Amino acid sequence: MNRAVITHIVQSSDALKITWQDGNQSTFNYIWLRDNAPKNNFSIGKGMAISFDIPLDVTPIRVTLNETLDIEWADDENIYQFDPAWLWANAYKPEEKNKPQSPLKLWRAVDIIHNLPIYSYPQLVSDEKKLRDMLQDVNDLGFAILQDVEQKKGMVLKVVELFGYVRESQYGRLYDLRMEPNPKHLSYTNLRVPAHVDGPYRHSMPTVQLIHSLVNSVDGGESTLVDGIFLAEELRRIDPTAFQLLATTPVTFRYGDDKSVLEYEGTIIETNRENCITGVRMNPIVIQPFYIEPQKMKDFYAAYQQFGRMTEDDANRIVTKLDAGNLLLFKNQRILHGREEFKPNKGERYLQGCYSDADDLGSKLAVLNRKFIS
Structure with a gap:
């Protein structure tokens, strides 16, 4: 089973809840999505959106689920495409993020x-x-x-x-x-x-x-x-x-x-x-x-x-x-x-x-x- 497959999305006033194919759910705040939108990645000559310039109450005009998760924002005329695999890998789950990537082998x-x-x-x-x-x-x-x-x-x-x-x-x-x-x-x-x-x-x-x-x-x-x-x-x-x-x-x-x-x-x-x-x-x-x-x-x-x-x-x-x-x-x-x-x-x-x-x-x-x- 490909775990990074989105089966359902629900919009609330300040966040997007995603249901994955394995039944797990992830919540992504709109401001976080706007801050980490793919087009925000810095490249020379294009500039970048700065985190502290984004309105705290930023909301999407439209959210569409295709092969990618497409979001159109109220403060930007562009449509931003999120790869589900990227969203899965970057879902903010503190209980998982705190686990070491390669557990130490403690020894006597x-x-x-x-x-x-x-x-x-x-x-x-x-x-x-x-x-x-x-x-x-x-x-x-x-x-x-x-x-x-x-x-x-x-x-x-x-x-x-x-x-x-x-x-x-x-x-x-x-x-x-x-x-x-x-x-x-x-x-x-x-x-x-x-x-x-x-x-x-x-x-x-x-x-x-x-x-x-x-x-x-x-x-x-x-x-x-x-x-x-x-x-x-x-x-x-x-x-x-x-x-x-x-x-x-x-x-x-x-x-x-x-x-x-x-x-x-x-x-x-x-x-x-x-x-x-x-x-x-x-x-x-x-x-x-x-x-x-x-x-x-x-x-x-x-x-x-x-x-x-x-x-x-x-x-x-x-x-x-x-x-x-x-x-x-x-x-x-x-x-x-x-x-x-x-x-x-x-x-x-x-x-x-x-x-x-x-x-x-x-x-x-x-x-x-x-x-x-x-």
């Missing part, structure tokens, strides 16, 4: 540890279908591991070109991860780094992160990955009160050095207006002292500690040695990453990283899906 480490999304970088360069599969995994699972990436400084910037562009930060186009004599950050030591996201002190956090291993011959130093959205959903299931505290109580994150001071106040669990989880801002390294109502402080700490323990649960953590030539590509607003402690006097650990944008990754995936998925 124990469920996917034997089936990690691992790809050969040279194959991604030469095979667009493999590239599509890899980007789909990053979209769905939040991460992928690329192998056989040339062990050359700056190579991480080249890998970004598979799908997008480098996003510069206070670190520049890329940053080095290795021990320093006088470290200003935990990442530049041999110590364990707890699960965290990068840049929660920015209003717009980095949304994609890449970490490339150039040398990794130390004992220890395994990389860790946790699905933050899975853990947030799990917290909501087992302790709704704790979830609500972390999703509604703003806290401050701050980064400062000789050249920059960055600060942002936001919630540890981020949700949209439908209460769907959109990301996490968990970073115990740069979080500032909590300024919360005294009567709320103990409960907030309990929720914060509970969520923190979940990020450290071995059942939730992927622990993997990022061998030289391997690269982690992940969604920074979803995947918390960390590092195990390593012995500083045996071997060397040198990684380079950079940031990019999920918008560009999603755009490249959409283009490849259009090419390969009919």
Whole structure:
């Protein structure tokens, strides 16, 4: 059955109700139809109707159902033709629009540890279908591991070109991860780094992160990955009160050095207006002292500690040695990453990283899906 077949129309004072062949109904307000009429699409030299110029009480003179839905408006002498398939695709149904186009595949480490999304970088360069599969995994699972990436400084910037562009930060186009004599950050030591996201002190956090291993011959130093959205959903299931505290109580994150001071106040669990989880801002390294109502402080700490323990649960953590030539590509607003402690006097650990944008990754995936998925 072709669902986008109109069988019946009913006009009211301010809207048009359409009945489809499958029995479902959609309501389209006249002002919305007038605003989105096909001839309103902008093309150079023709101009366009601007939404705020349309009368609120705009009404059609005539509505005719042929192969298209034809509308003649009182304020315009033209007849506008609406393709039923377009109307079906653009019917404004909030309960459907809020569903993700490609549902996330939330995970615990124990469920996917034997089936990690691992790809050969040279194959991604030469095979667009493999590239599509890899980007789909990053979209769905939040991460992928690329192998056989040339062990050359700056190579991480080249890998970004598979799908997008480098996003510069206070670190520049890329940053080095290795021990320093006088470290200003935990990442530049041999110590364990707890699960965290990068840049929660920015209003717009980095949304994609890449970490490339150039040398990794130390004992220890395994990389860790946790699905933050899975853990947030799990917290909501087992302790709704704790979830609500972390999703509604703003806290401050701050980064400062000789050249920059960055600060942002936001919630540890981020949700949209439908209460769907959109990301996490968990970073115990740069979080500032909590300024919360005294009567709320103990409960907030309990929720914060509970969520923190979940990020450290071995059942939730992927622990993997990022061998030289391997690269982690992940969604920074979803995947918390960390590092195990390593012995500083045996071997060397040198990684380079950079940031990019999920918008560009999603755009490249959409283009490849259009090419390969009919």
